[in-house]
Every structure is written in structure tokens, then in C-alpha cells.
Amino acid sequence: MAGKLVEVKDVYKSFGEQSVLAGVSLEVNETQNLVIFGKSGTGKSVLLKCMVGLLTPDKGTISINGIDVLNIPLKEMNELRKNIGFLFQGAALYDSMSVRENLAFPLIRNFNFTQKEVTQKVERALDMVSLSHAIDKMPSELSGGMRKRVGLARSIITEPMLMLYDEPTTGLDPITTKEISKLIRDLQQELKMTSIAVTHDLICAQIIADRVIVLNDGIILFEGDLATLTSLDDPFLKNFFSPEYLEDNYG
Amino acid sequence: MTSDSTFEQIRKFFNIIGALSLFTHRFFMNVLKPPYEIKEIAKHMYELGVKTFPIVSVTGVIIGVVLTLQSLPIMIKFGAEAFLPYMVTLSVIRELGPVLTALIFAGRVSSGIGAELGSMRVTEQIDAMEVSAIDPFRFLVVTRVIATTMILPLLTVYVDFLAIGGGFFASYISMNTTYDLYMSQVVEVVKFGDIIPGIGKTIVFGFIVGITGSFLGYTADKGTEGVGKASTTSVVYSSLLILIFDMILVQVALWLWPVN
Numbered sequence: 001m002a003g004k005l006v007e008v009k010d011v012y013k014s015f016g017e018q019s020v021l022a023g024v025s026l027e028v029n030e031t032q033n034l035v036i037f038g039k040s041g042t043g044k045s046v047l048l049k050c051m052v053g054l055l056t057p058d059k060g061t062i063s064i065n066g067i068d069v070l071n072i073p074l075k076e077m078n079e080l081r082k083n084i085g086f087l088f089q090g091a092a093l094y095d096s097m098s099v100r101e102n103l104a105f106p107l108i109r110n111f112n113f114t115q116k117e118v119t120q121k122v123e124r125a126l127d128m129v130s131l132s133h134a135i136d137k138m139p140s141e142l143s144g145g146m147r148k149r150v151g152l153a154r155s156i157i158t159e160p161m162l163m164l165y166d167e168p169t170t171g172l173d174p175i176t177t178k179e180i181s182k183l184i185r186d187l188q189q190e191l192k193m194t195s196i197a198v199t200h201d202l203i204c205a206q207i208i209a210d211r212v213i214v215l216n217d218g219i220i221l222f223e224g225d226l227a228t229l230t231s232l233d234d235p236f237l238k239n240f241f242s243p244e245y246l247e248d249n250y251g
Numbered sequence: 252m253t254s255d256s257t258f259e260q261i262r263k264f265f266n267i268i269g270a271l272s273l274f275t276h277r278f279f280m281n282v283l284k285p286p287y288e289i290k291e292i293a294k295h296m297y298e299l300g301v302k303t304f305p306i307v308s309v310t311g312v313i314i315g316v317v318l319t320l321q322s323l324p325i326m327i328k329f330g331a332e333a334f335l336p337y338m339v340t341l342s343v344i345r346e347l348g349p350v351l352t353a354l355i356f357a358g359r360v361s362s363g364i365g366a367e368l369g370s371m372r373v374t375e376q377i378d379a380m381e382v383s384a385i386d387p388f389r390f391l392v393v394t395r396v397i398a399t400t401m402i403l404p405l406l407t408v409y410v411d412f413l414a415i416g417g418g419f420f421a422s423y424i425s426m427n428t429t430y431d432l433y434m435s436q437v438v439e440v441v442k443f444g445d446i447i448p449g450i451g452k453t454i455v456f457g458f459i460v461g462i463t464g465s466f467l468g469y470t471a472d473k474g475t476e477g478v479g480k481a482s483t484t485s486v487v488y489s490s491l492l493i494l495i496f497d498m499i500l501v502q503v504a505l506w507l508w509p510v511n
Contacts, residue, residue: 094380110383
């Protein structure tokens with residue numbers, strides 16, 4: 001049986017008077033794909049950012065691969081970060097660099113690969129997301145879906161053990177949403193990564209989730225599989241997956 | 252109401268200056284740590300040089316021409332027109348060249364750095380760098396501040412030459428001064444103690460432009476409004492700090508190298 005890779009215990013986070021996370025606890029096993037569901041502003045992205053040290057929780061513990069990420073020096077945190085991929089909501093591609101440079105950047109800075117190895121890895125990662133032809137384009141020349149793919153390629157280029165996806169399909173049309181979600185699932189299977197994706201997108205969750213958590217007002221409302229979630233009688237969840245909600249969001 | 256908002260503005264100003272001081276401290280804690288990012292610094296120096304070259308060229312010539320044309324009638328009135336090259340050269344080298352170049356540089360570069368880093372902050376590019384185990388402060392801030400600190404003295408020397416050239420041009424048109432006479436007076440009047448403080452203070456001004464733009468961009472609030480604010484406030488704060496530091500450095504220079 002696979003061991004625990006991520007363990008979040010009783011995490012609290014507030015911004016001024018506003019409480020965002022109010023005692024969140026969760027576990028993710030190796031090679032498992034967890035989807036954290038919830039409407040906008042419920043602290044999903046904050047939780048992901050706490051995991052990689054971009055934000056510091058007010059209370060609680062977070063451990064990844066047995067390392068307590070909240071109590072390690074920056075040097076050790078950076079070593080851990082080399083094994084974590086993060087896909088940001090807007091892909092966060094470096095505007096001043098071409099696609100090739102964006103992908104090569106973490107490899108050149110953090111590893112001792114030769115130029116030939118870097119080129120091979122960049123070409124392979126772009127091939128995996130079917131964007132080999134865009135290698136010399138600038139981010140401003142790419143569509144929203146292409147940016148997400150390049151962002152994904154940059155995140156997986158170091159073959160991390162853990163992938164974190166922050167709203168991977170937000171702002172994309174339903175067809176591109178399906179494509180990106182399938183791509184995420186295929187890459188996870190191919191690279192045997194563990195993943196946590198935060199989203200409010202049902203299509204994305206249906207494609208990639210092994211297990212689902214619903215977060216509302218900073219607390220976990222549900223934990224289990226997607227089929228159970230969609231058949232529950234809870235008024236909030238029913239409203240969340242109501243035909244009106246789905247109609248508004250997916251047409 | 253007015254006094255409240257004025258008080259609030261003063262409080263905000265000192266808050267920013269306090270945070271800027273901590274940011275400057277962070278810069279000095281990081282500047283000597285490897286990797287030194289020579290390639291990145293050279294890239295920024297080249298870009299900043301190219302970006303500001305046309306505007307400082309025009310400024311340089313205009314400084315010399317205007318200073319000569321404005322001063323000439325007064326000098327004639329006092330029968331001191333023969334001293335015009337002395338006055339123009341010393342004014343340019345000691346004060347006008349460094350300060351005006353720095354202010355033009357602040358307007359062009361500090362706002363650019365503020366907008367660029369602000370946009371990177373808002374679109375999570377700085378966060379992306381951090382989660383990739385790359386120190387964004389060293390890569391984005393330290394390199395830019397070193398580049399502005401190194402390029403401004405070079406631009407100032409260039410502007411000084413153009414301003415003296417502009418002064419000669421205006422003098423030639425107005426009084427038919429010969430090139431040899433004008434330049435012999437320039438060479439005669441310029442001392443080591445005029446050049447060093449003039450160029451020396453542009454190192455401080457270049458640093459101010461880089462650190463202020465970087466600070467306001469790097470700490471920009473979320474949203475496009477934050478990017479605009481970072482860009483405009485960068486110009487305001489760096490210009491103001493340049494003038495404040497100029498006042499201090501003039502005193503220091505006069506104490507170290509008194510005018511004979």
C-alpha cells in the first residue's frame with residue numbers, strides 16, 4: 001500500500017479579520033489524485049500556497065514526504081521545492097522569455113544538466129503537451145489553452161513527485177477544459193506523480209480525481225469519491241451541482 | 252478632512268520609506284552572495300542604456316544650449332562673458348548633468364522597473380520563480396539595481412560631454428567663440444574635485460532609481476491597478492529621493508572638495 005506523501009493537520013489561516021482556513025486537515029497518498037472542490041474564495045488556493053511555503057499558516061502543520069515544511073530553513077525548503085511542480089491559475093509564464101527559455105529555466109538554475117540534456121528535456125516536455133511547434137514562441141503569442149499547456153510542461157519538466165494545480169481549467173472553454181484535464185490525467189499516469197488540484201470545475205474533477213474534498217468557508221464539508229458527492233442530499237452540495245449552477249458554468 | 256488626508260499622506264510616505272529601507276537592507280544582504288548573475292546584469296545594462304540613450308542625448312545638448320543662452324545676457328551685463336565656458340562647464344559637471352540625467356533616467360527606468368516587476372507579481376511569475384526554488388529577489392531585484400547603479404554614471408559622462416558641446420554650439424552662434432578657445436577654457440577649469448563628486452553622486456542616484464522601482468514593483472498589490480500605481484509612484488519617490496540625496500551629497504562634496 002502506498003504511503004502518505006502529504007499530510008495537512010488542523011491548518012488555520014486568516015488575512016486580517018477574514019478567516020480563510022479554519023482547521024483544515026487532509027492526507028494524500030503516493031500516486032493519488034486529490035481534487036479540492038469549492039466555490040471561489042473558499043481558501044483552496046491559499047491551502048496550496050501554504051503547502052509550498054508561499055504563505056505561512058497561522059496554526060497547524062503541513063508535511064510533505066515526511067518533511068515539516070513550516071519549520072525548515074529556506075535551503076531545505078528549496079530542495080523540497082525541486083520535487084514539487086506547481087501550475088498556477090494563469091500559467092505564470094515568464095513574459096520576457098520564450099517557451100524554450102521558460103522550460104529550460106528551472107533545469108539550468110537547479111540542476112547540472114548539459115546543454116544537450118536540457119534541450120532534450122525541453123523538447124520531450126513540449127512533445128508531451130503537443131506543443132513542439134511553439135518552442136520558439138513568446139508567451140504573448142500563445143492562446144489561453146496553449147499557455148496552460150506550456151505551464152504544465154514547465155511544471156513537469158523536472159519530473160516532480162508532487163504536482164499542485166491551482167484552477168488548471170479556469171477561463172477555458174469546455175472543449176479545452178476536457179483536453180487539459182485529460183492531459184493532466186495522462187501525464188500523472190505516465191510520470192506516476194501524486195497530485196492535488198484545486199478547482200470548481202466539475203468536468204476537470206470528473207476526469208482527474210481519485211478522491212474529492214469539498215471546502216466551504218475554510219472547513220472541509222465532504223471527503224470521498226465524486227460519485228458519492230454528486231448523489232448527496234446536502235443543500236449546499238446540491239446547490240453547487242445543481243443544473244442551474246452547471247448551466248451557468250458549462251452551458 | 253484636508254488635514255486628515257495630509258496626515259495620512261505623510262504617514263504613508265514614511266511607511267514606504269521605512270519599508271524601502273528594509274528592502275535596501277535585504278539588497279545588501281544578498282548582493283555579495285553567489286551566483287552573481289553577470290549575464291543578467293549585462294543584459295539589463297544594455298537594455299537600460301539603449302532605452303534611455305535617445306532621451307538623454309537630447310537632454311544633454313539642450314542643457315548646454317539653454318544654460319549658455321540664459322546666462323549670456325547676464326554675463327554680458329557684468330562684463331564677464333569671457334567666463335561663460337567656465338560657468339557652463341562647472342554647472343554641467345557638478346550639478347546639472349548628474350541631476351537632470353538622473354531625473355530623466357528615473358522617469359524612464361524606475362517606472363519601467365516598477366511596471367515590469369509589478370506585472371510579474373500580479374501574474375504570479377514571482378511566485379512561480381520562488382516555487383521553482385529560484386530566489387526571485389536575487390534574480391530580479393539585485394541584477395536590476397546593480398545595472399542601474401552602473402549605467403547611470405556612464406550616461407552622465409556622456410550627457411556632460413554633450414552639454415559642453417551644446418554650450419560651445421550656443422556660444423559659437425551667439426559670440427562666434429572659436430572651438431580652441433572654448434575647449435582650452437573647459438580643460439583649464441575642470442578639476443579632479445569637480446568630476447569625482449559629479450559622477451560619484453550618480454552612483455547613488457542610479458541605486459535610488461533601481462531600488463525604488465524594484466521595491467514598489469516587487470511589493471505591488473494584486474491587480475492591474477497595483478501595476479499602474481507601482482509605475483507612477485516609482486517615478487515620484489525616486490525623483491524625490493534623488494533631490495533629497497543631491498542636497499546631502501552637495502554638502503559632502505563641498506566639504507571634501509571645496510570650490511577654489
